[in-house]
Amino acid sequence: PRILILGAPGAGKGTQSRRLAENYGIEHVTTGDALRANKHMETEYGTPAEFMDAGELVPDPVVNEIVKAAIEDAEGFVLDGYPRNESQTEYLDEITDLDVVLYLDVADDELVRRLTGRRVCEECGATYHVDFNPPEESGTCDECGGDLYQRDDDTEETARERITVYEENTQPVIDYFRDAGLLVEIDGEQTPDEVWADVEDAVDVHL
Ligand code: AP5
């Protein structure tokens, strides 16, 4: 399947995408992770870090290129964190078709709580939350024993800026896929397992 998952920063896209990739044996294509891995790479627009640490979008040509390379040879994929504006949406439309678009709906205050409490494994990328999904041993990944860290953009100030940038840029993307008849809205404020049940149902209907 070719799946797109949309939602605000902290809505749970990464959490559900990892499960989708594992469950369906498809690629997890995430512009956020790809950019973090190349944060200090020089491009003609500057480094990704300059935009990311301010909560702003990295310029379209940089992210378009990442997505094109990642999905070119993939049989199936779940796309997480892209497209984020109308121009990226048009580009995606030119390079591939999608089977289903999932939209995780979560209120702003909850988003900020999730982002500021998030901890990520530096080895395997597993995501935890200090209150909602704590690791068994504080600071250590349950899955691989790696150290957990806090993302540079998960401060309260940058988290709020990211939510504002999302609201200004990404709402038209949701409307576009709703009009195209591909959008399935999911209540993202349920527990991760409850959200997953809805995600799996939505994908299975479209396979
Ligand atoms: P990116 O890495 O894509 O970040 P994001 O969209 O802000 O999304 P997040 O990763 O913060 O959240 P998520 O929805 O994946 O939530 P998660 O599952 O981790 O982008 C970062 C930056 O890169 C951007 O600001 C931009 O600069 C740049 N960038 C990326 N893509 C770009 C693009 N296309 N164009 C331009 N620039 C781009 O969950 C969050 C927390 O909540 C975790 O702690 C988790 O454990 C917890 N949680 C998850 N689900 C639940 C639940 N159901 N209940 C309770 N807690 C939960």
Ligand code: ZN
């Ligand atoms: Zn780990």
